[in-house]
Structures are given as C-alpha cells and as structure tokens.
Amino acid sequence: xxxxxxxxxxxxxxxDAAARPGVYTQHGDEFExxxxxxxxxxxxxxxxxxxxxxxxxxxxxxxxLADRTGASVLVDDLAxxxxxxxxxxxxxxxxxxxxxxxALESASxxxxxxxx
Amino acid sequence: xxxxxFTPVNLITGFLGAGKTTLLQRLLRQPALHDTAVLVNExxxxxxxxxLLERIDATTVLLPSGCLCCTIQGELADALRSLHERRAQSxxxxxxxxxxxxxxxxxxxPLVATLHADPVLRHHFQLGQVLTVVDALFGAGQLDRHEPxxxxxxxxxxxxxSKASLAGPQATAALVARLRGLNPQAPLHDAETDVMDAxxxxxxxxxxxAGSPKAVQRSWPDERAPLDETGSGxxxxxxxxxxxDPRVQAFSxxxxxxxxxxxxxxxxxxxxxxxGARLLRFKAILNVAGSATPVALHGVQHLVxxxxxxxxxxxxxxxxxxxxxxxxxxxxxxxxxxxxCLR
Numbered sequence: 001x002x003x004x005x006x007x008x009x010x011x012x013x014x015x016d017a018a019a020r021p022g023v024y025t026q027h028g029d030e031f032e033x034x035x036x037x038x039x040x041x042x043x044x045x046x047x048x049x050x051x052x053x054x055x056x057x058x059x060x061x062x063x064x065l066a067d068r069t070g071a072s073v074l075v076d077d078l079a080x081x082x083x084x085x086x087x088x089x090x091x092x093x094x095x096x097x098x099x100x101x102x103a104l105e106s107a108s109x110x111x112x113x114x115x116x
Numbered sequence: 117x118x119x120x121x122f123t124p125v126n127l128i129t130g131f132l133g134a135g136k137t138t139l140l141q142r143l144l145r146q147p148a149l150h151d152t153a154v155l156v157n158e159x160x161x162x163x164x165x166x167x168l169l170e171r172i173d174a175t176t177v178l179l180p181s182g183c184l185c186c187t188i189q190g191e192l193a194d195a196l197r198s199l200h201e202r203r204a205q206s207x208x209x210x211x212x213x214x215x216x217x218x219x220x221x222x223x224x225x226p227l228v229a230t231l232h233a234d235p236v237l238r239h240h241f242q243l244g245q246v247l248t249v250v251d252a253l254f255g256a257g258q259l260d261r262h263e264p265x266x267x268x269x270x271x272x273x274x275x276x277x278s279k280a281s282l283a284g285p286q287a288t289a290a291l292v293a294r295l296r297g298l299n300p301q302a303p304l305h306d307a308e309t310d311v312m313d314a315x316x317x318x319x320x321x322x323x324x325x326a327g328s329p330k331a332v333q334r335s336w337p338d339e340r341a342p343l344d345e346t347g348s349g350x351x352x353x354x355x356x357x358x359x360x361d362p363r364v365q366a367f368s369x370x371x372x373x374x375x376x377x378x379x380x381x382x383x384x385x386x387x388x389x390x391x392g393a394r395l396l397r398f399k400a401i402l403n404v405a406g407s408a409t410p411v412a413l414h415g416v417q418h419l420v421x422x423x424x425x426x427x428x429x430x431x432x433x434x435x436x437x438x439x440x441x442x443x444x445x446x447x448x449x450x451x452x453x454x455x456x457c458l459r
Binding site: 101105108 | 376378379381382383384385386387389390391407411413420421422423424425445446449450452453456457459
C-alpha cells in the first residue's frame with residue numbers, strides 16, 4: 001500500500017485494466033473482462049505450447065502454469081508468468097526463436113490455437 | 117478509486133560538457149516552467165550546476181553524492197518522495213512536473229527503473245520527456261568511445277545538438293546523421309538556432325511531442341535522408357527505413373487494420389521479458405479493436421508504461437505503428453514474430 005495516498009496494492013500490470021485517469025482500460029465491464037480473460041488464456045496456451053507448458057485461469061485472479069509432469073505454479077500477472085515459464089518450460093520461451101514462431105504460425109493456420 | 121494524476125519526471129541527459137545545464141538554465145527562465153521542481157545530480161565532490169542554474173529555492177534539490185545511475189538511486193527516490201510529501205502538505209509551491217538533470221556519465225535506464233521500482237514513487241510519478249543534449253564538437257567521439265552516450269541518444273524523446281557553430285556544418289551534419297541512425301524518431305533541435313520552447317520540450321506528453329510535425333520534419337544541412345519515407349511526421353510517422361549503427365538499430369512496424377489487444381499484450385510482455393535488455397526504446401500508436409481513438413504505449417528496456425488513450429487520430433489512416441530502437445535484434449524476425457502472435 002502506498003503510505004502517502006492509501007492506494008492498496010501495487011499498480012496493476014500494464015496489460016491489465018487500470019482505472020486511472022488517462023490510462024487505457026480495455027474493458028471496465030465485468031462480462032467483457034471475463035471474455036477477455038478467456039481469450040488471454042487461449043493466447044497464452046498457444047504461446048506456451050512450444051515449450052511444453054499449459055496455462056489455466058485460477059478464479060479470475062491468477063494463472064495456473066503447469067508442465068507435462070503436473071508440476072505447477074500460480075502467478076499473478078504476465079510479467080510473473082514468463083519468469084515462471086522459464087523455470088518450468090523445456091526451454092526458454094523466446095518470441096524470436098524461429099521454432100516458436102513456426103509453431104504459432106502452424107497453429108494459427110490449423111485453427112488449433114484455441115482462439116475464442 | 118481513481119488515484120491522483122501522475123507527475124511527469126523529465127530527464128535532461130547528455131555527456132559531460134554537452135550543455136545540459138546551459139539548456140536547463142535557458143528553459144527555466146521561461147514562464148511555462150514556473151511550476152517545475154528541479155533535481156540536479158552532479159558527479160564530483162563539490163556541486164556547482166545548481167549554482168549555475170541561479171535557481172536556489174525549495175523546489176531545487178541538489179543530489180550531490182555521485183552519479184545518479186549507479187550510486188544514488190536511493191537519493192533520487194528520497195528526493196522525489198520528499199518533494200511529493202511537502203507538496204501534499206502545502207509546504208512547497210505546487211509543482212506540476214519534475215526535471216532531473218543527470219550527470220554526463222549517467223546511464224538513463226536505471227533512473228527510469230527507479231521510478232517504477234519504488235513503491236511510493238510509482239503511484240505518483242511517471243517518466244516524462246527524455247531530452248538528450250549532444251555536443252556537435254565532441255559528440256561523435258563520445259558516441260564512439262562511451263556506451264552511456266549511445267544509450268542517452270537512443271532513449272531520447274527529443275535530441276538537442278549544441279555547439280554546432282563551433283563544430284561547423286560538415287561535422288554537425290555527420291553527427292546529425294549518426295543521431296538519426298541511433299534514434300530516427302526523436303525530434304532534433306539545434307540549441308543555437310532553434311527556439312528552445314520549454315512548453316514543447318518539457319510540458320507535453322511523449323506522444324504529443326512526437327506528433328509535432330514541425331519538430332519532426334526539421335531538416336538539417338546536408339542531411340541526405342529524410343526522417344521517414346513519406347515525410348508525414350504525424351505521430352510516429354510511417355515506416356522508418358532501417359538504418360544501422362554497429363551497436364544500435366531502429367526500425368518500425370506498421371500494421372493495417374484493428375489489432376487484438378489481448379494478443380498484442382501477450383506478445384509484448386514476452387518480448388520485453390526475453391529481450392528487454394536489448395530494447396533501448398519502444399513507442400507505439402495502436403489501432404486497437406474496439407477503441408475509437410488511438411492507444412499509445414511506450415517503454416524502456418523491461419519497463420512498459422501504462423497505455424493511454426490519445427484524443428484522436430491525426431488523419432483518416434488507422435494504422436498501428438510501432439517503433440523499436442534495439443541492439444542486436446533482427447527487425448524482420450521481430451515483425452514475423454508479432455505477426456505470428458496476432459494472426
């Protein structure tokens with residue numbers, strides 16, 4: 001908590017909704033936020049699949065990241081998620097790795113990336 | 117509960133002797149900066165720059181312990197907290213912005229990180245404009261030999277070339293070409309001949325300044341290549357020609373059609389996580405699906421600032437433009453990766 005203004009918690013991750021003046025908020029509406037959450041889980045699933053990981057929503061507030069052996073970890077936001085993926089994955093998740101790019105391109109062409 | 121508005125913290129940086137204090141002194145004389153708190157950081161045992169500023173008052177703070185980037189980030193945080201507390205308690209004249217003059221040796225990135233890392237500061241302050249002063253006489257040599265000077269130029273929102281008349285038109289043009297290579301998107305000013313408008317340089321948001329066609333399109337003598345291929349200079353301009361410095365590359369990605377924010381956020385968070393150390397600067401004006409107005413986003417290395425809505429599009433073209441200034445990353449691969457994630 002900020003001792004000076006009494007704001008609880010740290011500022012949200014930039015990719016999440018943030019109710020501050022002038023700050024972009026994707027969805028203030030609860031229903032839309034849930035829909036976006038599902039889309040994010042699907043997108044993350046596609047990004048993590050090439051390194052042997054999967055992700056699920058955890059009560060709308062966190063992400064449950066797991067490897068193929070069942071080892072799992074809870075993370076709060078996308079910044080924590082990628083750091084956890086480095087520890088759990090079969091290799092670092094690198095968006096500039098040609099194999100990672102090809103995997104996403106193939107999944108998209110096959111319609112198999114779980115996009116909602 | 118909506119929090120209070122952020123106070124922008126502007127940085128004036130540049131290598132030793134580039135003319136930072138002279139520029140700041142000139143800017144502070146203008147009425148637009150009357151409500152500005154100033155932090156001066158000096159490297160040396162006896163601080164002089166704050167005396168040279170001729171502005172000794174409660175909103176001018178000297179940070180004397182050494183170079184801001186490596187030894188006294190705590191002192192910067194303390195000074196900003198103190199300013200904030202005293203302003204909140206009306207013990208200081210109200211200030212709307214902070215200007216930090218860094219030492220010439222300062223690597224700007226840790227300063228930016230301080231604003232994000234401190235649990236109090238990040239609620240009340242955010243990075244404003246980064247003005248980098250480059251000496252036309254010695255700037256080229258400093259860029260060759262001193263890594264911090266390259267970072268200072270690459271991270272700048274505005275570049276100011278000083279001492280052009282001493283260096284002569286040929287040397288100045290050569291330096292300008294190098295600066296364009298390092299940071300093609302930042303407006304470039306001549307400290308000797310241009311009006312150093314404090315309002316334009318330090319009182320506007322990063323994207324307001326980038327959207328100033330006049331500043332962006334300023335042409336320099338003997339400059340061979342325009343800033344962008346269309347010369348439009350609106351907001352982030354259009355696709356930048358890729359130019360190469362041995363250490364720094366600048367490139368842009370332009371995408372037509374609305375962009376899926378969810379997918380984009382996944383890609384950018386991963387990109388910044390994996391390659392943030394190589395990302396000197398990043399700016400984007402995005403056409404986000406479902407948003408009538410453009411969404412602006414910028415960041416430095418691993419730090420991405422909260423995205424904001426801009427008031428309107430500058431014209432009828434609704435394209436997303438992303439500008440990257442990087443070290444050692446391949447532009448084509450970055451674009452292919454983004455496209456793969458957004459498909």
